[in-house]
Amino acid sequence: MLLRKVSQSSALCGTILRVPPVLSGGQRHAGAVVAVQNARMYASQAAQAVLDKPAAIGSDAATKVEKKTVAVESKSFAANIFKGQVQTAQVFPYPSAMNEEQEQFLRELVPPVCKFFEDVNDPAKNDALEKVEDHTMEGLKEMGAFGLQVPADLGGLGLSNTQYARLVEIVGSHDLGVGITLGAHQSIGFKGILLFGNPAQKEKYLPKLASGETLAAFCLTEPASGSDAASIKTTAVLSPCGTYYTLNGSKIWISNGGLSEIFTVFAKTPMKDPKTGEMKDKISAFIVERSFGGVTHGPPEKKMGIKASNTAEVYFDNVRVPAECLLGEMGGGFKVAMNILNNGRFGMAAALSGTMKGVITKAVDHAANRTQFGSKIHTYGAIQEKMARMTMLHYVTESMAYMISGNMDSGATEFQIEAAISKIFASEAAWTVTDECIQVMGGMGFMKDAGVERVMRDLRIFRIFEGTNDILRLFVALNGFQSAGNQLKGLQKALKNPIGNAGLLAGEITKRAKRKAGLSTGLTLQGTVHPELAQSGELTVKAIEQFGAVVEDLLMKHGKKIIDEQFVLKRVADGAIDLYAMVVVLSRASRSLSQGIPSAQHEKMLCETWCVEAHDRVMRDIKALRSSESRQVFKNLRAISTAVVENGGVVSTHPLGF
């Protein structure tokens, strides 16, 4: 049994290799030596990528990795697929994160909230008035809707993430404008106090925030700083006596900006670098009260949707912020901001799954009753495809939302990639589903009275705020690449001691060789997914294997420059999103089948259909990422964009010549 020449990447010639699954003892060393020479090219470039990771991603990661010989295994499924590995800890079985008491309590909370939104809240009125009606706001405050996750001893309901998700789902299905008013207040507005506040801050602010007596707002975005949050220019300068900061700057598009009393504000604070002694500007987070003086706001913005939600500019003019109002560490503001956003993302997926459910009901109602050409239109294939796709998109979103909230409640700390994926998926799925609903309803869908056009307008912003989907895709891809890069870094370390790590290295070579040949590397979900879903499970695993391979190839090819290859990153992110979606529905449908619930067979169908199409999409994207045609296409896309920008508009001469 000889180890034949190993070809590592598509860049080298592709020889079909036959690799024995097991190397017998004596030959192991010889094989390893050969492997070492060939694999050296393998790991070094990718490892380089990790070492040179820029600060934006994880500045301390590189130094930390150098100290460890073995990277700590991440439990995140999404992080692991980039390594071509299936980490099932957080995805199988589908989480049940509530104990009996929590479930019982939640069951009691749902009906009154539903009733309130059906009977009291008038979304059309709110949209027309461009504000939430006063009596509705009062009712929401009495209902306790403003402090859902504030601990009970501070006046809130102390809900877990799963419980919160369930209630937010109801709000989402009725009125997204109200949803944003509530979400801007508690999901991001004062979440910082919940996550990073010291006991004094919590006691001082949370009770009034929970009752809705004071509203909160999250102030990060500025005219020149949207996606590039690290570039904000608002300043907070510590006084010489050290007792207060002077805050100056202006923030735009702040939800609840015109209504809030409490603001979580992010500003640059000049700090002395402990090592070099030079002054650096780092972002810090502050709790700012309107009553501090110097806080003013502009008129409510006129928007496409979520009109009921107040959006305004907020100006800080020499505002004196007591030092006790610093939130978290000085200079740690960026981390605070990212954590707040990360922590609230699952809520969006939950709310949007509720929106989709509501909209699907409307579409079904229409399709089941509308007769054309002699039959009800739901009997026609064109409509059936729409209804089915809407249903699948809802199923995936709902499954993602409750998997992530379940993971968070069970104490998971690594869910940022999954949370980002769920936000991207939910916002795009909701847009598509609502669009298709209008299409199913025909002209009726376009009319205000039907209530769907409002939902469509409300939904547009969800692909933009809280991290644009474009940025989040880069985040998903780069986070994943970092994880894969770490693994290869570990391999590089192993390469320094090839004899001692011969087994590991041989195994790695074998794995890559098999992947290249399209053979299974032994990864399987058999035994994890329900037997009836075995086929879909295998499709998923195959896709993960190939995904891991192409990620590695890309890392080797581009190294640290991968961060600039946005055409590539987008497609990689799309693959990761589809893979997570596949595993999420596999998990949920498996549980349904095991429990034998009435909808189990229907869910099996949803799951299988989704997996077949997602698998094809992922494979197609992987193929494109490897092909030279797509490289040319990317070049062309770049060139077209450059030309159009240079020309200030469309370049091609009019067909008529003038």
Added chain:
Amino acid sequence: MSGRVLVGVKRVIDYAVKIRVKPDNSSVVTDGVKHSMNPFCEIAVEEAVKLKEKKLIKEVVAVSCGPQQAQETIRTALAMGADRGIHVEVTGKDYETLGPLQVSKIMAALAKKEDAQLVILGKQAIDDDCNQTGQMTAALLDWPQGTFASEVSFDGDKIKVVREIDGGLETIKIKTPAVVTADLRLNTPRYATLPNIMKAKKKKIANVKPADLGVDLTSRLEVVRVDEPPQRQAGVKVETVDDLVGKLKEAGTV
């Protein structure tokens, strides 16, 4: 005068649900179907809580008869302001045949046991539309009854009840202890707010078996068959009055 009010609350299929009959025509489908408190029972609870807020009575006790899930309905009453609950456990076949006669026996026994001054019930349940429990309870206790109440007020040691009857409104005065059944216009039930639901978790629900109250649950009724209402037939257009009379005679209605 104990100042204690007993309110009966029934768990029924939610009013917005589309009812379906089981394939064997034995009853309607209840599995996995949304249930909630009978709307008239909500009005009854609201009235009781209002009386307590006006300090005319001291304690509101919510009662429900049924399986485990009946506790959800009691909790809703607690969230609306009732002080404590009594869950009378009735399950299986007994629950299937549970009707006004059995419930009124239970309510009568509890009214005596709890020394209630007033029993308020919804006028009828939206699932069986019997409109009997209040009346039977009063008869078993030999208490006066004020049914179809659209207004209730205390007048010295008597209760003034304005009743909705076919001819209009009738005002009566009855001595306490008494039974009152709530009609639609009596009040508008409050929303159970989430903080109140949380507070209600601490309120007690006592568990009682019908046997403990000495009540015999045997039913004197047997449900033979349950059918959906007949599909509405298409009408027929006629040209002349004679044709119309002819068709009516054919159908045997004239």
